[in-house]
Amino acid sequence: MSAVIYARFSSDNQREESITAQVRACTEYARRKGYPVVKVYTDEARSATTDDRPGFLKMIDDIKSGRVEAQFLLVHKLDRFARNRYDSAVYRRTLASAGIRLIAVDQPLDDSPESVLLESLLEGLAEYYSKNLSREVMKGMKENAYQARFNGGWVPLGYNVIDGHYSINEQEAPVIRLIFSMFLQGHGYIKIMDKLNELGYLTRQGRPFGKNSIYEILRNPKYAGYYTYNRAPRRLNGKRNWRIRKDEGEIITVPGAVPAIIPEEDFKKVQEIMDGRKKTGPRQKSGELYFLTGKVVCGECGAAMVGNSSSRKAGAEPVRYYECNRKMRTRDCGSRRIRKDYLENYVLGVVEQNMFSRDKLPELAGKLVMLARDKGRQNARDEKVFNDELADIDKKIGNIVKAIEDGAEYDILSGRLKELKKRKEEIQEHLNTLRTPLSDITEEMIIKYLSATQKDMMDRPDQLSKKKIVDLYVHEIKVFSDKVDVMLKLDFGADKDGVGGGT
């Protein structure tokens, strides 16, 4: 959990807090909540009405491009963030799609762990249902897929599409063959990249090859003649996320439906090599991720507990545990260490029992329905703001077109016209993200969704998935010498029985 701070000051308003005071208030809040501040952005305008906010725009740009990563944006008061309703609607959507929560530290706003949890659950829920709603659209695309017809988007390098069917582009195919054969000879991405760039080859988008473009080509089954559709899920913002693979059931594969550029056995060999590399990566190297870190504190002295390991014999599997950080550094605490797998399993068990048990689900669903209604109303308000803006832009475009027809100089107006069209596209994109049927969500839908997610999450054995569950649901874990207290973000008044600790 980390935060960025934004402060703005306009000198014509005498009653405003200075930037220093705003930043101080935000920093103090972050300290209290335990969020490290990763960056501070400020703007000092001569007048509140000037449109000049370089600091703000830089921040939005950093957030969009992922240059700055945080879970919270802290401002002193809400009016520091947006100057009008349109601004507010646009930039709140930007924050939401980057997973950032806006908090005005001086205004009573609900930022309890409970509401943070409910919001992230609701986000997952909205995504789940918008995916299901798009099934109808998908049906038509699936039909295309079975006929191995082109479904739109980029044509992969090495192919042409004629009348909706794939054929090999003999000018480009050698590039694909070179990439596969170099990889099979044991060359790495950098070596392949250098060779391609040296030969002057470009990607489909007309850019020099990078690591990602080579990765995507080596992973694309079309080159072995397999037609696949629905390889990557779309995010809410419409962009595909290629690194996450869909469940096999949702992928349509039609072997031999596309002319192959690479022999099937070569393609398979490449996939095996790539899978192997992934498995030996540092992350998967057996249980070294202490995923409770940051949530566990020592019940005796309040210091953080951190992961550690020791092995009694050389070569033996080490014993892993969590230990009080103060004790480790200064020996100034009488607490005992606790076994890693024991504590982790206990915490996951508590989450499973309390968040997902049959009798707790209706209460959780009830809270989510309320939140969904609130959000739905907010979305409806935003939609109106965006639609008004769209109408306004259309009017302006109409005026320009008319002026050009009436003989005004095109060159002068074309820049303005382009600008308006670009804004129109942006607004339409925002409108698309608003079209989740939040106010139609019922308790039954939520229970169905939560039961599905529960199974999904608890069945997954890998450490990263477990970390996600803990991050989402657990507020804090206190380890005492004779018991463990797990505080969940959502309090159902559950029994708070601890269990014995120790090694």
Ligand SMILES: [Zn+2]
């Ligand atoms: Zn301690």
